[in-house]
Amino acid sequence: MRVVVTGLSGNAGTALLRALSAEPAIGSVLGIARRLPDRTAEPYRAAEWAALDLTGEEDAVVEELTALFRGADAVVHLAWLIQPNRDRELLRTANVEGTRRVARAVAEAGVPHLVVASSVGAYAPVDDDEPRDESWPTDGISTSHYSVDKAAQEAVLDELERDRPDVIVTRVRPSLVFQADAGAEIPRLFLGPLIPVRLLRHGRLPALTVPAGLRLQAVHSDDLADAYRLALLRRPRGAVNVAAPDVLRAQDLARIVGNDRLVEVPPGVVRAALALAYDTHLVVADPGWLDMAMGAPLLDTTRATEELGWTPRRTAAEALEELLQGMGQGQGVPSGPLHPASTPALGEEALPRRARHVSVPPTLDSELLGLYLSDHLTGATAGLGRIERMAEAYQDLPLHGELAELAEQVRGERDLYRVLLDYLHLPRRRHRQLLSGVAERIGRLKLNGRVVERSPLTVLLEAELMRSALVGKQAGWQTIADHAEELGLDPDRFVALVERTDRQIETIERLHAYARARAFREQD
Structure with a gap:
């Protein structure tokens, strides 16, 4: 079976790729993402990849998807x-119109089965704790x-479904979706850089404050991925609710966080x-x-358990703890979505083999040696700032997906x-890295002959600057490889x-070839 997945580099997508890689019935997987992951890393190396932004010109996007x-x-x-969050037009284009473009392409390409990630959030609101099955209205919550x-x-x-009854449409409606590898993504999406989530590393928070009456369902990303896998194999029509069986309330959250000071506040x-x-x-x-x-x-998950044969391996509490x-x-x-925090917690698992x-x-x-490694760290810091900016600024160029992948690697x-x-x-x-970051940002102010638009x-x-940086970086890895045995490190890692x-x-050289063919041409 050949499966194509949009958003394969995200939270659910990464878990799904792990699941599909272990499923004998799946012959190949093509992942589509706006920002390509590091395709040399697990689990991403198991799939083929294509870069595509669903918010592009509609007919062009549909043609490429098809x-x-x-x-x-x-x-x-x-x-x-x-x-x-503040750009409603962009969100609606990416999400609602993006789904419409995928649906059009599925129909035009003659794909027999479409599985879509819906959500508990699609359902109309309630004011009780009675589980609802898939027949509950999907009117949403207006605010x-x-x-x-x-x-x-x-x-x-x-x-x-109305226009193309020959296409099987499966709608998976999960609860909250958690895994450890989303540990850096969730704060970026919902909290922001000013919330000190790292306090979770150092023990108990001072107190846990929650809105009174809060209750949550959750599912581990790997369990959700298994539901998607079963949906692909069994091809049910209609919606399927997916959630672990336990419901988390304020006291459960306090226990999981490890804090006896629970404060419930009116919503x-x-x-x-x-x-x-x-x-x-x-x-x-x-x-x-x-x-x-x-x-x-x-969510009432009877259909998932009885028709798909789905059984979660982790409780909601275990998923949240992770x-x-x-x-x-x-x-x-x-x-792109799941990259670690910019200053990750250091531990033995972060070191190469034998570097304990x-x-x-x-x-x-x-x-x-310290000066040498510090200089390369300074260069890597500046290089990361530049390649991240390039990946963000050049989304309209053919190589934007590979630039995003390169940013993850750097x-x-x-x-x-x-x-x-x-x-x-x-x-x-650290002062060197700080100064290099400032210098890199100042360098962005160079206009190159244009004021209100990007100069070719x-x-x-x-x-050219990025290629020079990569050549210097490569020399650094080679130097460390030559001395790795003496330092007790694994030379193969650096080779x-x-x-x-x-x-x-090679990626940057292809970008340079693209740019030099256009740099001095008159622009329409």
């Missing part, structure tokens, strides 16, 4: 944009943009505080998320330098980084 879908036995549509768009997505699927008070925090940009989630949490129904641990660690994987109790031997000058390499310096007991010299010369020059840099340089 070509990608052709020959597939099933399409799984997971792509969904949560941020930027939640996420809920409104999920309800609109359901209407798009209604149209597809209206919490909503007012959240609205103020959102209006003043202290948090990135608007009050509509609270409205949905308080008003969404509990997420909180991941949040405290800033945990993630090398993809390393130190600089007396045969090497620790001062010079982020991981920057973090590896931090780990090595710490475990070799060498100073990072900018792409050319940035590609692999040297080889990967060759592929990174």
Whole structure:
């Protein structure tokens, strides 16, 4: 079976790729993402990949999707944009119109089965704790943009079923979806950089404050992925609710967080505080998320268990505990949505093989080695800032997906330098990284002959600068590889980084070829 998945690099998508890779009935998987993950890393290396932004020009997007879908036995549509919360037009285009474009392409490509990630958020609100099955109306919650768009997505699927009854449409409606690898993503999407989630690493929070009456259902990402896998194999029509059987209430949350100080506050008070925090940009989630949490129904999952044969392996409590641990660690994987926090928690698992109790031997000058590694960390910090900006700014270019993948790789390499310096007991010299970051940002102010639009010369020059940075970085990995045995490190790890840099340089050279063919042409 050939399966094409939009949004394969996200929370549910990453778990689904793990599940499909282990399923004998699945012959191949094509992942479609706006930002490609690091395709050399697990689990992403198990799939083919194509970069595509669903918010592009409609007919062009549908045409490209149709070509990608052709020959597939099933399409799984997971792509969904949560941020930027304040840009409703963009969110609706990506999410509702994005689903419509996927549906059009499925029909035009002749794909027999479409599986779509809907949500508990699509359901009409309730004021009780009675579980609702899939027949409950999908009118959404009017004050939640996420809920409104999920309800609109359901209407798009209604149209597809009406117009193309030959296409089997499966709507998976999960509760909250948690895993440790979403530990860095969840705070980015819903809290923002000013909320100290790292306190979870250091023990108990001072107190746990929740809106009175809150109750939650959740499912582990791997269990949700198993529901998608079963849906692909059994091809049910209609909707399927997915949630672990336990319902979490305030006391359960307090126990999981490990805090005896539980404060329940009227929901209206919490909503007012959240609205103020959102209006003043202290948090990135608007009050509509609270409205949905308080008003969404509990899910009756009888159909999933009886018709799909689905059995979750983790409780909601276990899924939440794992997420909180991941949040405290800033945990993630090398993809655009799930990338780790920019300053990850350092631990032995972050080191290469055999690098557990390393130190600089007396045969090497620790001062010079420290300066060398610190210089490369400084270069990696500046390089990461540049490639992240390029990946963000050049989404209209053919190589934007590969630039995003390259950014994920450079982020991981920057973090590896931090780990090595710490475990070799060498100073990072943080002031150098700070100054390099400032210099990189100042360099962005160069206009290259244009004021109100991007100059074609900018792409050319940035590609040249980035190539030089990659060549220097590669020399650094080679130098460490040459001394790895003496330092008690695994030289193969660094040789692999040297080889990967060759592929990174090839990407930048293709960007340079694209730019130099256009840099000096008259623009229409």
